[in-house]
Amino acid sequence: MNKIYDISYNNIFTRYLTAARFIKQGELILKEKPLLVASHRGSRNFCLKCCSYIKTDTYDICKLCNLAMLCRTDCKGKFHSNSECMELKKLNLKPTFLVEHQEIITVLRLLLKKKYSEDEWNKINQLESHLEERRNTPIWKSCDSLIVQVMKEANIISQEDEISDIVQKLCGILDVNTFELRPPYDPSDLVVQLELQALRGLYPEAALMAHSCVSNTHLAVDNDFVLYIHSSVDIEEGSPIFCNYANVLDGNVERNKFLKQGKYFECTCKRCMDPTELNTNLSALKCHNCKKGLIQPQKTIENRFNWSCTSCKKNYHSSMIETILGLAKDLVFGPGPSNLTKLEELNMKLLQTLYPRHHLILELQQILMGFYTQDIPSRKNLMGKIKSCENVLAVTQILDIGISRIQGITLYELHAAKANLAYMEYSKKEITTEILLKRLLSAEETLRAALEHLLYEPKNSPEGYLAKNALGYLKKLRESIRNIKEQLIMENIVATSSSKKKNRKHLVQK
Template identity: 30%
Template sequence: MEDADSKSLQGGPKFDVKVSKAMGRYMVSTKEIAPGEIILSEEPIVVGPCTGCKVQCLGCYRPLESETYFVKCPRCGWPLCSQTCPGLGQRHGHTIEECLILQKSKSSSLLDYSNLESLRLHLQAIVPLRCLILKRTDPSTFNIIWDMESHNDIRRNIPEVWNSNQVNVVNRITKDWGLVEFSEHEVHTVCGILEVNCFEIGQGINIRGLYPTAFLMSHDCVPNTNHTDEETNYKLTVRASTRISQGHPITLSYAYTLQNSLKRREHLLENKFFECHCKRCSDPTELGTYSGALICPKCKTGLVLCDKPLDAESSWSCNNLQGHCPGYSIAARSMKLLLHRISQEVEQIDLNDVEGMETFLKKYRNVLHPTHYLCFGIKVSLSQVYGKINGYLIYELSNELLERKRDLCTEILKVLDIIEPGYTRIRGVTLYEIHAPLMILLTRDMEDQSPAKSELRTRLREVLKYLTEASVILSYEPENSPEGIMGRAAKEALVQMRDWESIVGKL
C-alpha cells in the first residue's frame, strides 16, 4: 500500500501518519488493534450546517422549519431556537466573534424569512465563515485546517460545484458581507477542505464537523473502523470494527457501504473528487455480495455483471458462460436509467409499509439479485419493522412471519460479514433483531411440544450468542441514541436468557 517515498509523520499512540503519491496522507496502525478498541476520540475544530441543510438554529442546530415560533438573534438577526439557546456563545455554536461579524456586515438585511429556500442558501456560508474566523482568532488551529486537502484543481473543473460555491459562499462572504480580509482563493479553498474532509454528525440533523485528526483515515469500501459522535460536544470516537494488524491502513468509508459500486464510485467522484479502486470496487461480484447484479432476462439463470467495474461507461453482460445463454448485454447508460427508475419506486415506499416493501421484492424477484442493493435496503427495513408496528407487533406475528424476520436477518448478516464486518452499528442492530423471533419460536415450540434437551440447549446458545455480540457492539453507541437504548435492552435480555439457560441445564 505504501509507496517508496512515503514517510512517517507524528501520529497518535495507536497510529502513525504516512504519505504516499497514490494516497496522500493516511493512517497506519502502530500496533495490533482489537475490535471495539478506541483509535482516537476528539472534538471538532468547527461544527455547523451542512450544504443543502434546512433552516436551523445557529446555536444548537435545532431544526426550525416546522416550528411555529423561533427567534432572531438580537444582535446579528440570524435564526435561533430561543434567546436562551444553550449554543449561544459556545465554541461549537453561535460564538460572540461570529455574531459580531454577522452584525457588523449587516448580513441579516439580506435574509428573507418568508423564503425558506433563500434562507437555506444563506446557511451554506456559515461553516466556511467559522473556519475563516479562526485565521484571526486562533491561527494555529486555522493552520491545521489549511493543511488539509481541498482538491481545488479538480473542483475548479466541475462547474456545478465551483459555481455554486462562488455564488453561495465566496460572493456571500467577500461581497455581500464585505469581508475583504479573505481572498476568493481562501474561501474557495476552505469550501473544498470542508467538502473533502468533513464528517456528518448525528442522524438526520443536517450538521457537519471538521476534526483535527480523523480526516487522515483513508477510504475503503470495506472499512475496518466505525465511529460515533456525542450530542453535547460533538466529540467523534473512532473504534476498530475488525482486528487491525500492525502497519495496516486504518480506514473508513466515505460512501454508503450498502450501495453498489456504481453508486458508491459515482458519489465518491462527485463529492470527494477521487475514483475508488479498492478490492470491492474492482470485483464485478462485489466480493460475492452481488450488490449490483441483475438476473439475466434471457437465460433466467445467469447474472448480469459489469464487464469493467472501474470504468463508469462499461457495458454489463450475463456471466452464464456455459453456452446456455444466447448472450445478453446492456449499456452503462441503460443500466443507470433502469436503476434510477427502480430507485424512484423505492423512494415512494413508506418504510413502515410492510405490504408495500414485500410487494416490491416480489415484483423485482426476477429482475434484481436477492442481495442487490435496492432489495437489500428494503430487507434491512423489513427486518427492523417486523415486530415494531401495529399489525406486526412481535408477539402477534405468526410463526411464518417470525421465520420471515429470522431469515431476513440471517441473509443481512451474511452480507454484512463481507461489506461491514465486525463491530458495526448495523450489525449490532441486526443481531438484536434476530434474537426475538428465535426466542419466540423456541417458546412456542416448547408450549406445543417438548424439544429434546440437546436441541433446546443448542437453540438457546444461538440466541445467547446473538444477544451477547449485540450488547457488546451497541454498548459503544451514545447512551440516549436508539442504538444505545437497544444495547441496554440487549443486556437486560441477556440476564433473562442466562436464567433460562440455568433452568434448562438443570432439566
C-alpha cells in the same frame, strides 16, 4: 501510552494515517471533538448553539450578536462561542440575514476562525479541497451564486478573486472532509433517531484517514458530537488506517459515482475491482437472455463499468441497466407501498430481475424488518423477519468485517424475533420445553454477538441506548433460560420418581 498512529505521505504528497504499532481489534485509535458541526447546504435551519433543527418558523436570535439563529435564547449548546459571537456582531448585519441566507452560515463560521483562532484556521486550511477539480463545475457555480456573491453583496468579504477562491476552497473542504452526523436526539424516539442523518461534522485529524470500501475502523459519534474511532479488525504496524467514505451497502457503481462526484477520486480497492464484490453479488441482476447467469458490472482501466452475463457472456448497455435500476430505486425509496403485504409483493417483483442479495433488495429487507413487528407479530411475520435479518447479515459479515454497527443492530433484531417465535410456539404447545430451551439458547447467543458490536458505541448515542437495552434483555433471557432448566430438572425428577413407582408396583404384583 504508545503512539498509536502516524501521519504518512504518498507519492503525490497526500497525507493519511498509518498504524504506528500493531493495533488490536477494538482499540481506540482516535477520540476527537468536532471543529465545526453544521447542516448540509440546502437543509433546514439549525440552532448555531446546539445544532438541533429548528422545526417551525419560530426561532430566537442571539441577544449578544443579534445575528446567530438559536432554538431558544437560553439554549445550553456550546457551538456558538463567545469569540464567534463577537465576530458576528462586528458584521453589523440585520438580525434575519442568516435566516434568509442559511447557505452561507457554515462557510462564514469557518472564515471567522481565521480572525479569532489561528490554530483552528491552520488545521482547516491544510485539508484537501480539490479546488481546481471543482472550478467552473455546477457545484462551483452553485457555491458562487448562493455563498460567494451573497457574502460580497453584504460586504462580508471583498470583491477580489483571491477572496472568492478562499471561500470556494472552504466549500470544497467541507464537501470533501466532513463526516455524516445525526442531530441531537431524544432517547425516547430511538427508532426514528437511528435513521436520521442530516448534519456534518469537521474533524481535522480523522479527516486524514484514507478510504477503502472494506475498512478497518469503526466510527461512532456520541450526543456531544465527539467522534470515536476503534479498530474494527487487527491492524498491522505500518498499514493504512482506512474508513469507508461511502455507504457499505451500496453497489460498486453507486459507491464509485459518489466517490468521484463528492470526493474526486476513483477507488481501486479489492472490492471495487471485483465484479462479484467479494462473492456477495451486491450489484448483480438476473440475465433474462439465458435465464442462468448473472449480469455483473466489471470495472475497466478507464474507470467505467461494463455489464455482461457470467453465463451467456451477453453484453448489456450501461444505459439500459441504469434505467432498470432507476425504476427499482424509485419503487424502494419512493412514496410506494406503506403496508407489509404490498412491500412483500414488491420484494417478489424485484426478485424477478435482481439477485437476492442485490443492494436494493437488502434496502427493502431492512424496511421489511421494521414492518414485520410493528403490531402483534404473527408466526409468518417473525419468520419473515428472521429471514430478512439473516440476508442482511450474510452480506455485512463479508463487507463490514469485524466490529460493525449494522451487524450489531441486525443481530439485536434477529435475537428478538428468534425469542418471540419460540415463546409463541411454546405457548401454543407446538414445541416441547426442551426445544424451547434450545431455541432460547440460540437467541441468547445471537444477543451476545450483537453486544460484541454494540458495546463499542458511546453510551449517550442511539446505539449506546440500544446496547443498554440489550444488556437488560440479556439478563431477562438468562433468567428465563435458568427457570426453564430448573423446570426440566423438576420434570425429570418427577418422571424418574413416577417410573420407579411403576416399577415397584409391577414387582409387587409379580
